[in-house]
Amino acid sequence: MDREAGEAYIDEAGFKELVTKDSISGRNIFLIAGVNGKIAGFSRCEGSELKRSGHKVEFGVCVLKEFWGFAIGKNLLVQSIKWADSNHIKKITLNVLETNKKAIKIYEQNGFEIEGILKMDKQLSDGSYYSTIAMGRINDKR
Template sequence: MIIEKQQYFVNELNYIVRSASEKDAKQLADLRLQIDGETEFLDREPGEAFIDQVGFEQLIKRDTENPRNLFLVAEVGDRLVGFSRCEGSQLKRFSHKVEFGVGVLKEFWGYGIGKNLLSESMNWADHNSIKKITLQVLETNEKAIRLYKKLGFEIEGTLIKDKILSDGKFYNTVIMGRIND
């Protein structure tokens, strides 16, 4: 699915949130790899489940053609600095919901990029008969959990000892959802 691009000016930074296009594929491959190495809040370590340029071209094409999927990027000048995806299921019993995921370069944290990627995704969902958005967040990512709650998400459950981080300890994953009645 495609949305109209939106321009933002936050803390002296101009950026655009728009639908991903196939020409973004190379930058997205590099961006995802860099983001994976900057935080342990995400599922992957650097290089795990790597998606190359061709893989991103295919993913963007599928998401653009699928009315239940949305792939967004955040762009500063000509540089991609973040992305998000909403992915729906092909199964009829789950056709009312999508799962949201997001990543933003650490140097661009604090500019509302993740919040605006999510807000644009919520707006898209609300206007496309999607009744529920779900997401998963590491229990220690308290800032993200506060943001999600502020935007109407509720904690639905916890996956106990779901991840092992670099310190060798287990951490829980919080499952959150937002229902649009």
């Protein structure tokens, strides 16, 4: 993850509000992966109400470390792609830290291409600077 502990924290009420908002929006989707009654991960596609960018959404995903390696993130990605394609979304964008080679490979296997590199974009807790890889997937099926 590219965040420090507690960064971008959303409390339970804020989390529920976000899920509710996304549930009624035609431009957003919020998916939750549960394991034995516990939230193991979630993903979100967020779109824009602006006409000039209404054709695309930004994808983000989070999986608790104890559930890494069980393809939860990949399954959330695949379901998000299916939702986007069935809702005539032309493009999905995402950002991934350069060191997350496994995620980059999964994104590429699912049709994403590297569109750019944001050099020294993040400074992590180890004090080092890292680049962010900007990726996109275009649904060119007519």
